[in-house]
Amino acid sequence: MTDLSIRKVGRVGHITLTRPQALNALNHEMALTIEQALIKWEHDAEIEFILIDAEGEKAFCAGGDIAYFYRQGISGNHKAAQDFWRDEYRLNARIANYQKPYVALMDRIVMGGGVGISAHGSHRVVTDRTMLAMPECAIGLLPDVGGTYLLANTPGSCGEYLGLTGARMSGADCLYTGVADYFVVSEKIDALRDALLKDADLSIIEDFNEKPDSSILKAQQPEIDAIFGLETVVDMVAALSQADTEFSVKALKSIGHGAPYSQIATLAAIRDVRGSDLERALRNEYRFVSISTSEGEFLEGIRAAVIDKDRNPQWKYETLDKVPKELLAKMDRPAEGGDFSLEIF
Numbered sequence: 001m002t003d004l005s006i007r008k009v010g011r012v013g014h015i016t017l018t019r020p021q022a023l024n025a026l027n028h029e030m031a032l033t034i035e036q037a038l039i040k041w042e043h044d045a046e047i048e049f050i051l052i053d054a055e056g057e058k059a060f061c062a063g064g065d066i067a068y069f070y071r072q073g074i075s076g077n078h079k080a081a082q083d084f085w086r087d088e089y090r091l092n093a094r095i096a097n098y099q100k101p102y103v104a105l106m107d108r109i110v111m112g113g114g115v116g117i118s119a120h121g122s123h124r125v126v127t128d129r130t131m132l133a134m135p136e137c138a139i140g141l142l143p144d145v146g147g148t149y150l151l152a153n154t155p156g157s158c159g160e161y162l163g164l165t166g167a168r169m170s171g172a173d174c175l176y177t178g179v180a181d182y183f184v185v186s187e188k189i190d191a192l193r194d195a196l197l198k199d200a201d202l203s204i205i206e207d208f209n210e211k212p213d214s215s216i217l218k219a220q221q222p223e224i225d226a227i228f229g230l231e232t233v234v235d236m237v238a239a240l241s242q243a244d245t246e247f248s249v250k251a252l253k254s255i256g257h258g259a260p261y262s263q264i265a266t267l268a269a270i271r272d273v274r275g276s277d278l279e280r281a282l283r284n285e286y287r288f289v290s291i292s293t294s295e296g297e298f299l300e301g302i303r304a305a306v307i308d309k310d311r312n313p314q315w316k317y318e319t320l321d322k323v324p325k326e327l328l329a330k331m332d333r334p335a336e337g338g339d340f341s342l343e344i345f
Contacts, residue, residue, distance in 0.1 A: 002018065002019075003017070003018060003019040003027065003029070003030050004016065004017060004018060004019075004030055004033055004034070005018050006033065006034070006037045008041075008046070008047065009197045010197060010198065010200055011046060011047060011048040011200035012047065012048060012049060012050070012051050012196065012197050012200050013037065013038075013041040013044075013047045013049070013050045013051070014050075014051050014052075014053075014197060015034060015037060015050065015051070015052040015053075016052070016053055016054060016055060017030070017052075017053075017054035017055065017060070017061055018054075018055045019055075020054070020055045020056025020057070020058065020059070021056075022065070023056070023058055023059040023061070023062035023063075023109060024054045024055070024056060024059050024060065024061040024062065024114070025061065025062055025063055025064060025065045025066075025113070026061055026063070026064050026065065026088070026112075026113035026114065026116075026117065027064070027065040027068065027084075028065075028068075028083070028084045028087065028088075031084070031087055031088045031091050031113075032087055034052075034091060034117065035087070035090065035091045035094060038050065038091075038094055038095070038098065039094075041100070042098065042099055042100060047100065048100070048101075048200045048202075049100050049101035049102065049103055049123075049200070049202060050098070050100060050101070050102045050103065050121075051103045051105070051193070051196055051197065052102070052103070052104050052105070052117065052118065052121075053104075053105040053107070053193055054105075054107075054108075056108075057108070058108055058109060059108050059109035059110075059114070060105070060106050060107055060108055060109060060110045060114050060118065061109075061110060061111070061112075061113060061114025061117065061118070062109045062110075062111050062112065062114060063111045063112025063113050063114060064084070064088070064112050064113040066139065066302050066306060067302070067306050067307070068080075069081045069084075069293060069298070069299075069302065070299055070302040070303065070306070070307055072293075073293035073294075073298070073299045074299060078293045078294045081289070081292075081293050082289075082290050082337070085144070085286060085289050085290070085340075086286070086340060088113060088116065088145060089116075089144075089145065089146070089282045089285070089286060089340050090340075091116070091117065092116040092117070092120055092145050092146045092278075092282065093120075093146075093278060093279065093282060093342055095116075095117065095120045095121055096120035096146070096278050098121075098122070101122045101123055101202055102120075102121035102122050102123065103121065103122070103123040103125065103196065103202070103205070104117070104118035104119070104121040104123070104124050104125065105125050105189060105192070105193060106118045106119070106124060106125060106126045106127075106130055106132065106174070106180060107125075107126075107127045107129055107130060107186060107189050108127075108129050108130065108131065109131050109132075110130060110131070110132040110133075111132065111133050111134065111135065112134070112136065112144075112145065113145055115132065115134065115145055115146075115147055115150070115179075116144075116145025116146060116147075117145075119132075119146075119150055119179045119180070120146055120150075120278070123181060123182065123202065123205060124174075124179065124180040124181045124182070125180065125181070125182045125183075125184055125189075125192070125205065126171035126174045126175065126180040126182070126183055126184075127171050127183070127184055127185060127186040127189055128170075128171055128183075128185055128186050128212070128213075129171075129186045130169075130170065130171040130174060130180075131168050131169070131170070132168070132169045132173075132174055132179065132180075133162075133166055133167065133168045133169060134147045134151065134162060134163060134166060135166025136166070136262065136266075137163070137164060137166060137257075137258030137259060137262040137263050137266055138166055138257045138258050138259075138301065138305070139259075139298065139301030139302055139304075139305050140259040140261070140262055140292065140296055140297030140298040140299075140300060140301030140302075140313070140315070141262060141288075141289065141292060141296075141298055141301065142163075142262050142265050142266040142269055142285065142288050142289075143163050143266060143269075143270075143285075144285040144286075144288075144289055145285075146278050146281055146282055146285070147163070147281075147285070148163070148266070148269040148270050148272075148273050148281045148284065148285060149273050149276075149277070149278045149280075149281035149282075150178075150179050151163045151270050152270050152271070152273045152274040152275075152276075152281070153178055153274075154177040154178060154179075155176070155177065155178075155218075155221060156221055156224060156225040156229065157224050157225045157227075157228035157229040158177055158217060158221070158224055158228075159270045159274075160228040160229070160236075160267060160270055160271075161224045161227075161228040161251070162177075163266045163267070163270055164228070164233065164236070164254075164255055164258065164263055164266060164267065165251050165254035165255055165258075166254060166257075166258070167251075167254065169217065170212075170213075170215070170216065171183050171212050172212035172213050172214060172215040172216075173215045173216060173217045173218075175212065175215070176215035176217055176218050177217060182205055182206075182208075182209045183209060183210055183211065183212040184205075184208045184209065184210065185210060188208055191208070192204070192205065192208045195208075220247055223243075223245065223247050223248070226239070227239045227240055227243065227248070227251070232267070233255075233260075233263045233264055233267055233320055234320055234321075236255075237252065237255060237320075240252040240255070259297040259301060259313070259315050259317070260315065260317050260318070260319055260320045260322070260323050261296060261297055261315070261316075261317050261323045261327065261328075262296075262297060263320070264320060264323055264328060265288050265328065265331060268328070268331065269281070269284045269285065269288070269331070272284060279341070279342050282340050283339050283340050283341065284331060285340075286335055286339060286340035287330060287331045287333070287334070287335045287339065288331055290335040290336065290337070291330060291335075291336075295327065296327075297313070297315050297316060297317070300313050300314060300315065300316070301313050
């Protein structure tokens with residue numbers, strides 16, 4: 001398919017996203033095709049490890065193909081999105097549990113579905129051009145593809161901060177928060193890729209690995225913990241409003257862009273999975289997304305961000321106190337049609 005290039009190069013299974021005109025957004029067919037390649041290569045004695053990268057000057061993968069979800073959702077076809085998420089989450093779990101090394105070159109923009117096909121790998125490489133974010137609250141979703149699990153395992157209350165504000169992480173921040181393992185300067189990323197394909201030797205990554213500049217998140221950690229360690233989103237917003245610092249003003253503005261329903265669900269999902277595992281995170285996330293096009297705010301979020309591009313979503317639940325408790329309670333019950341489970345792995 002034209003959106004992907006999947007081939008064996010020597011002893012490496014090489015996957016390249018080839019959809020740069022769409023910032024390499026992940027669609028359903030791409031997710032299924034990647035999964036089939038991984039299944040095949042896992043038992044291929046000639047393959048030492050997997051390498052995933054992307055074409056283009058802007059993005060590794062900027063997320064899922066949300067315009068497709070919008071078209072299907074407004075026509076009443078909610079099953080299309082549900083089927084995609086089940087298959088995508090299965091791919092995310094397969095990557096996390098893969099029996100061979102999985103190397104992801106996370107250069108440039110990494111968001112949404114791009115996080116799911118990279119940050120669960122065994123060898124995650126970022127650069128000085130990496131910009132990783134989970135801004136799903138701003139489109140009426142929540143950090144998914146196992147994002148709540150990744151956020152739950154960041155230092156202190158960084159997960160709550162990143163999930164609620166959608167703040168961008170640099171390569172140095174990715175190392176600090178544990179969503180990446182190696183830092184390579186962008187001018188050398190092509191050389192690293194070529195060397196890995198030529199020699200099929202993972203130790204080569206260490207030869208390219210360098211120490212990045214200081215993490216901004218690390219410097220902000222005390223303020224992050226003081227505010228985003230509070231009990232509720234309401235408490236956090238109040239504390240940000242009173243703080244009047246450069247950090248608080250920017251964070252408050254970012255939170256203001258999010259759907260209140262998504263924010264409450266995001267906070268609950270991150271805290272629920274802290275100390276647990278990826279499967280629980282994917283289960284929780286699926287419970288949310290499975291109703292997001294029919295009962296949630298997702299379609300309006302996509303309309304404002306991608307379709308009309310007015311950046312002015314009209315949320316059904318405009319404030320945190322207006323989010324129905326019965327809607328939030330659905331995250332505590334199995335999804336209609338069944339929860340996501342590794343039993344379908």
